[in-house]
Amino acid sequence: MASQVSKPKVWRRGYGLIFLALGVMVLTVILGTVSPGAARDPLLEVLIRKGVLTPQEASQVELEAKDLEKEREQKVAKEVTKSVEKNADKLVPKALKDLQIKFLGYVDYSLGERPIRDNTGRYKGQQNSYNQFDLTRAYITIQKKITPWMSARATLDRHRPGGNDYEVRFKYYYAELRPPNLGFLTDMKSEIGMGHMPWLDFEEHINPYRCQGTMAIERAGIFNSADLGVSLRGYFGGRVPESKVVIGDSHYDGLYGSWHIGVYNGASYHNRENNDNKVVEYRVTLRPLPYYRWLAGLQLSYFGLYGKGNDSINTYATLANVAPLSTNNNYFADWVTHLVMLSYQNPWVIFTGQYYAAKGGQEGRRVDPTGSALWGHGFSFFGNVRFPWWERRLNLFARFDYYDADKDNEYYPSAMYHKYIAGLAYELYKKNLLLLVFETTNYGRNIHDWPGWNGTRSYLTRPDRFNTGLDDDTRFQMVYQIYF
Template sequence: MRNIVFLSALMVLQHFVYAQEVNDSIIYHQNQRILQLLESSKISTQIFLGYRYYVEGNGNFNEFSVKRGYINFEKSLNKYLSGRITPDLTIDKEGDGEGDLEMRLKYCYVELKDEGSYGVFTSPKLLIGEVPTPFIDFEEKVNAYRVVASQYLDDMKILTSADFGVTTSVLLGGKVDEGYQKTVSNAYPGKFGSIALGVFNGGGYHALEFNNNKTFQWRLSVRPMPERLPGLQFSYAGAHGKGNTALYPDWDTHTGFLSYESRRLVLTGQLFRSLGNHEGTLADSLGNSYKAKGLNAFLEVKFLKNRFSLFGAYGVMRYTDYTGTDIEKTREIIGLAYHIYKKNKFVIDLNRSISNGKCKGVIEFMFELAL
């Protein structure tokens, strides 16, 4: 009898030991799977916050503000396939939620890429979904002061930075010197330049589609002296389609863009002309688009071991409305930045806009936090 009891107890103990081993094995493999997922995933944020003092005519006001916030969720399934979701935090300026921080999607896409070379073409990419547009995405990599303002054509509502559609890009002639990529910029590092093309709804990432038109946008950038002046590029970009209203106003934009980047100096110069805009608002009540033209320039000078930057921008756009009135819109920016670590910085700037003699300005003390 005692032997039977002993054998039974031994079998029960063996069962629990085996069950624990199986459970430990399952937990181990689950943890390994989680680690693999984390290794191929990336979460980052970019937040603009600080204090703003506004001057408008004879009045003024001030506020502490979270100006903008981006949260990037990126996941690589393998070396060819990945995805990205980027919620965009901004202040609701109308409706019942006026004054609230609202969340909307800036990017949501699948990315197919290949790091190989095919003749003159290198590292082709294809993005599908809510994607960056060809020119503004390129310009934002050169002018790193989104914390202050949108890029000029975006600010003037001519182009938008993201839209629903499909876009493809490719580098030309391999990649530029690795030393330049490490010390200056690794964005669009094609040795002889890059190309980007896309087809989009046209209204932008924060608008509904109000017609059946799709728009075509493009950018061609050429790096003429990759060995001697790798930071010098000439770009031609534009868009063709209809504005995003039921009246289908014409939209045809062309811009020439010169950019130069080095460790201590960033310089851009831009000329543009446009018939209408992506929103369809640069037109009269019958849908006849206005012809606009203008220029924009940006300069950044870095000093004290690149810890500080003095920067400024000037842009102007002119057009004639349906009444025959000449409209001129000017934007002037000057500021000083202290670079804390990588993209993190503290900025003091004066941002002033003038429309036919009416001036609005804001003095800002802003932090850009990139975590």
Template structure:
């Protein structure tokens, strides 16, 4: 920190010198130290300005979702009873990430990454935890690298960088709690292989299974995967506003022993298995995407409850305007039907949970995006999640560097 402060003071001093002496120039020696030299060759200032590390290169970045949300819940449920959820209004930091990559090996594409995540816990308190902490080794096999540690899970990162670009206001279907199945989160302890080719890529690995912000029970491993066919090939990064692509994916997990369930006097380890099909078509001016997900949680069957077993789908679309495609309109619809039946007005049936999302965004520049949107939750009468029904009005500033 002392070196950073000294560097900042030196920069201010250099700026003052430059403004008052046209002959003053800025130089850097072989050790990375910066100093000024007058026309006569006299050294005026010399001070270290580098952040020193044993890594060949360090790369810092940050991402924050700043927002305001007004939740207007339905005051009564379909049967006339009072909804226990009350309207809320609050400014919030939805997520804040700070990331460091350290390039340690001769291969410039291999690195160590650690990402810290600030988010609310179930009590409403802000917590800081590690979301990613892994070593990535490039090309351990042909066209295949590997993440080792607290790593990405196969599906989430793909969908958020190819089909659903508004993580700042809503998670993807398999993570959704209000009207979705809440099957999985985006990082876990384990090892993941990443295969990349022009027309096909895949992520697949073995994980603890509980995710990065849940305690591991150590009772079984989770095998997880994503395979994607790039039907029109791939062509570098920034595909959203500059490329045309069409992808089709199959993804899922087989999570063994993810939950302990006691039935009578017998305690058993139960499994969570889910799979999904997804497709997305993108041109610089628009995007359309759709997916179908099926899941089976054996603990639901053992307990005769309605939580993570079921099936559902999600569709989303985006239209982009402006010279740089900086103005965007988007919409999304989610549907999830838990497999366990619930009773309403004497009728026992599977009750659908639904969510509608509509909004607009302005890409102010490469560092700041503004979003205004509404999310309507319309879970079917008698659903276990009917209390979430209502409309959330949101304003968001996404800041990244």
């Protein structure tokens, strides 16, 4: 019986110890959160009792002491941060030092109608719908600075052969060497490998909407942006001071202009080399008034190209389903291009106007029935205005392209198209863009556009072969540009 009575006493004693411990903890927390002013420094208390300091003076001394301690802690923190930054290179593995990884993607949704795509021709009145999402670009770029004068770059991109599965291929793969300045020629870079051709990278840093579609001369099928070869580029006289503020962009900001010359296979980055010809390309850009703030963005550019088309004229004849054009299967048509562009940039406005004449083309398809390359020509205008509202993120832009593959009407009297583009662009954050665009293309009767559309990679055909030309190509487009 005694054991039964003692058990509750044990429990009561246990509960008492628990409550006592909790009480001590609560008291400790309360005392720990009391303002430091509630427990004054003992030395100050002595000085107050002796009448050396008043309580108000003692409080002021405490505040000043706290400020001095705070300054000391901040000084120590700065010294620690400085030491960490100084030794940061030692903490990063050598393989990751000066390594950059970048991503650039275009997610496209288009709604509209395009001429029917097949290999026997496309006729007026026969169309099918866009109404599709597409991934039109998916760059993964790796750049490595090896030494102050040598670096390397590799860029992968999506590829969708025949409209089937997405595949990956190299868009750029090159070593970059930086020779020293040579007098007036400054900021030089040499690319060895699959590098930039001289024109399109330059134009695409003036017209910021490559995500909407290719530039005018590429849209016409004359050439694209990258090829295997070697090139050298640089600036005239250094760089424009504060170019990002004055011009609105820091790319190709040579003080008096820029230049680029290269020798390439001529097949581009997505075709194999089908001949032993090499293509010479060059660009010269002049900036006449770099020190006049509102005219510093004015430039005049010339681009030239000389070589042979990559495919033989009989390869073209086979693809176009026409009779062989020559008994010589190794005959490649001439490929010559001249382009002149006037451009203007500032943080609020962009304008470009260009004219180009091209004999033949990169793939060797712009030929007459005898296999001789045709002279074509075209022009394009582009404008962009940045609005002052919404933190200057909203832009209105428009573009017009005209191209005629047989400018002298030697054989194809209507081998032309007119393209109209207009839209809004909103910069969400640092080159992350959202575009809403309307685009329409009107084709002449001699355009037989297989296997592409929208003006790209067009073949030429006599109207009596396919009776009528292509119907209009019209779409509403929404594009999201991903960049980081």
